[in-house]
Amino acid sequence: MPIPKIQTIESKTVVIPIENIDTDQIIPARFLKTTSMEGLGEGLFCDWRYNADGSPKPDFVLNQPQAKGAEILVAGDNFGCGSSREHAPWALKQYGFKAVISSSFADIFRGNSLKNGLLPVIVPADIHAELLRWPGIQIKIDLASQTVTLPGGRTIEFPIDPFAKHCLLEGVDELGYIQQQEAAIAAYEAKRV
Amino acid sequence: MSTNGRPRTTAEKIWDNHVVAERPGAPSLIYIDLHLCHEVTTPQAFSTLRARGLKVRRPDLTVATMDHSTPTTSRELPLLMDPAGSAQLQQLEDNCKEFGIRLYNLKSDKQGIVHVVGPELGMTQPGMTIVCGDSHTATHGAFGALAFGIGTSQVGHVLATQCLLQVPSKPYEIRVDGALRNGVTAKDIILAVIAKIGIGGGTECVFEYTGSAIRALSMEERMTICNMSIEGGARAGLVAPDDTTYQYMAGREFAPKGAGWDAALARWKQLPTDEGAVYAKQLILNADQLEPMITFGTNPGMGIPVSGKIPTPESMVDLQARADLEKALKYMDLQPGRPMAGHPINVVFVGSCTNSRISDLRAAAAIMKGRKVSPTVRMLVVPGSMQVRQQAVAEGLDKIFRDSGAEFREAGCSMCLAMNGDQLEPGEYSVSTSNRNFEGRQGKGGRTFLASPLTAAASAVTGVVTDARSL
Numbered sequence: 001m002p003i004p005k006i007q008t009i010e011s012k013t014v015v016i017p018i019e020n021i022d023t024d025q026i027i028p029a030r031f032l033k034t035t036s037m038e039g040l041g042e043g044l045f046c047d048w049r050y051n052a053d054g055s056p057k058p059d060f061v062l063n064q065p066q067a068k069g070a071e072i073l074v075a076g077d078n079f080g081c082g083s084s085r086e087h088a089p090w091a092l093k094q095y096g097f098k099a100v101i102s103s104s105f106a107d108i109f110r111g112n113s114l115k116n117g118l119l120p121v122i123v124p125a126d127i128h129a130e131l132l133r134w135p136g137i138q139i140k141i142d143l144a145s146q147t148v149t150l151p152g153g154r155t156i157e158f159p160i161d162p163f164a165k166h167c168l169l170e171g172v173d174e175l176g177y178i179q180q181q182e183a184a185i186a187a188y189e190a191k192r193v
Numbered sequence: 194m195s196t197n198g199r200p201r202t203t204a205e206k207i208w209d210n211h212v213v214a215e216r217p218g219a220p221s222l223i224y225i226d227l228h229l230c231h232e233v234t235t236p237q238a239f240s241t242l243r244a245r246g247l248k249v250r251r252p253d254l255t256v257a258t259m260d261h262s263t264p265t266t267s268r269e270l271p272l273l274m275d276p277a278g279s280a281q282l283q284q285l286e287d288n289c290k291e292f293g294i295r296l297y298n299l300k301s302d303k304q305g306i307v308h309v310v311g312p313e314l315g316m317t318q319p320g321m322t323i324v325c326g327d328s329h330t331a332t333h334g335a336f337g338a339l340a341f342g343i344g345t346s347q348v349g350h351v352l353a354t355q356c357l358l359q360v361p362s363k364p365y366e367i368r369v370d371g372a373l374r375n376g377v378t379a380k381d382i383i384l385a386v387i388a389k390i391g392i393g394g395g396t397e398c399v400f401e402y403t404g405s406a407i408r409a410l411s412m413e414e415r416m417t418i419c420n421m422s423i424e425g426g427a428r429a430g431l432v433a434p435d436d437t438t439y440q441y442m443a444g445r446e447f448a449p450k451g452a453g454w455d456a457a458l459a460r461w462k463q464l465p466t467d468e469g470a471v472y473a474k475q476l477i478l479n480a481d482q483l484e485p486m487i488t489f490g491t492n493p494g495m496g497i498p499v500s501g502k503i504p505t506p507e508s509m510v511d512l513q514a515r516a517d518l519e520k521a522l523k524y525m526d527l528q529p530g531r532p533m534a535g536h537p538i539n540v541v542f543v544g545s546c547t548n549s550r551i552s553d554l555r556a557a558a559a560i561m562k563g564r565k566v567s568p569t570v571r572m573l574v575v576p577g578s579m580q581v582r583q584q585a586v587a588e589g590l591d592k593i594f595r596d597s598g599a600e601f602r603e604a605g606c607s608m609c610l611a612m613n614g615d616q617l618e619p620g621e622y623s624v625s626t627s628n629r630n631f632e633g634r635q636g637k638g639g640r641t642f643l644a645s646p647l648t649a650a651a652s653a654v655t656g657v658v659t660d661a662r663s664l
């Protein structure tokens with residue numbers, strides 16, 4: 001299956017300055033009854049985005065004009081904690097985000113994101129604090145050099161698992177990669193008790 | 194595997210036993226012994242297999258059950274009220290048939306929450322690698338297995354290849370010494386642990402629960418603790434196997450028998466952590482000092498003793514933590530500084546993969562016996578599996594619950610995540626034995642206090658948050 005490649009992402013930021021945003025907030029459980037991957041973008045942050053009658057909440061950032069078209073979300077520490085639902089990165093992707101920046105991510109969410117071409121970018125606490133303070137700034141994320149470039153030209157390096165980076169840059173399909181190791185799998189099974 | 198005689202933890206031993214291949218610059222390829230499936234996180238994975246013309250490699254190591262969007266009132270499909278849920282359940286039925294996977298469906302007397310079913314049927318065994326598209330897979334770690342939640346892409350990888358690309362986790366020892374006081378339970382231990390380390394405290398780690406207080410726990414209690422490892426941010430949590438483990442397993446449907454049992458036992462006895470093995474992190478708690486715990490906020494780390502007071506934002510030094518607490522108290526509509534005990538509630542939920550096994554139902558029933566659910570409270574008792582349900586009925590627990598005014602349901606996740614129609618109304622407060630109190634987790638606008646079955650049942654009787662020891 002062709003996996004889209006990622007090189008650079010250039011966009012203004014949208015900021016949700018809340019710590020520990022869990023996957024139940026990103027996509028509430030009632031949207032998990034789908035058997036496809038479609039239509040999840042509408043459910044993204046649903047209970048923060050909409051009133052009970054379905055009208056948008058004007059004070060939520062995604063409903064404000066300056067958020068239109070932004071591809072980079074900056075959020076508080078420990079983003080994506082909670083359940084293993086891959087619907088969370090699917091919803092963020094479908095909404096239009098290509099990267100999330102935080103000071104840390106929950107493990108399963110980070111893994112799920114990397115498998116779906118949503119880049120989880122971990123920056124040091126001081127940079128994180130600045131990004132939280134200045135919503136809407138234009139930044140550039142370059143995967144090959146693992147850098148975030150701020151408006152003044154200052155660059156910050158971010159860590160990423162080298163294999164995940166390779167997969168994202170080259171569009172490597174992980175399942176295909178595992179299947180190439182059939183001989184090793186068969187050998188393991190032969191000696192498995 | 195060569196280990197150069199280095200002392201290893203249980204998790205490291207299981208890891209070493211399951212490495213299929215290692216290539217430079219890539220994560221290790223790990224073999225999976227047991228893959229558990231349910232209706233919510235598998236449909237897209239089966240679609241991937243179908244699109245690529247792939248088979249399930251080891252249907253014999255794959256098992257499915259229905260739990261998340263499963264009704265706990267009726268067992269008939271389609272669910273007239275819920276076409277989307279019906280479609281999802283039907284799709285699992287179809288996928289299991291097409292790919293040859295054993296399924297415990299709504300008609301099966303073995304259906305139930307995936308993390309309750311695996312252990313009670315003896316599928317969960319020491320030394321195994323176990324995965325499921327569900328973050329509470331850590332529950333199975335109670336048997337000395339390396340068990341962790343995966344996303345739907347990885348569900349597809351395991352279905353097709355029985356393998357996963359993984360990097361090793363850091364071992365984190367959580368040692369609980371001493372003895373629990375009367376009325377303090379396994380749930381209180383894990384809520385106290387998470388309150389201490391925070392919900393991100395175990396990121397990239399596997400917890401190993403050790404110490405005399407853990408050794409003294411039953412398997413069901415160990416499952417309650419391992420279950421909530423993810424709430425501490427860990428990938429997995431486990432307890433090294435011992436005689437308690439082996440006694441629980443002996444004779445269960447899928448446990449090895451005869452000579453196979455003896456051989457398995459010999460292997461399992463190699464699993465406990467070696468003397469001198471090194472942990473990356475450590476937390477030590479004294480069981481004697483623990484109290485019944487309850488959460489007041491919107492993540493499982495926001496917990497205090499039931500007898501405690503709601504923290505005040507002004508007392509927090511960290512500004513972000515203060516903002517989070519303010520936000521949580523606003524959502525929960527709670528006054529800082531006020532005691533938790535005595536706060537009015539609307540709903541009590543006894544259930545979920547954390548606390549829905551027979552011992553949990555017995556604990557709740559012991560409180561309800563001869564008492565009534567407060568007229569201002571709705572109480573739901575949802576067994577974790579149909580086997581648990583049958584056992585509860587055989588012991589007359591269903592009658593105790595019904596006589597008290599509680600509802601006694603069929604098995605499923607139910608109000609733990611409110612996908613099946615069982616949910617809180619906006620603004621309602623619940624005391625729940627489940628594992629997550631995130632905003633809206635139990636229904637949009639609902640407010641959840643997490644606690645043990647004892648605290649939940651006692652609160653159902655009085656209609657306010659109550660320490661069961663005060664009844």
Ligand code: SF4
Nearest residue numbers: 329545546606609610
């Ligand atoms: S009971 Fe709750 S936590 Fe457990 S598997 Fe079901 S939804 Fe997940």
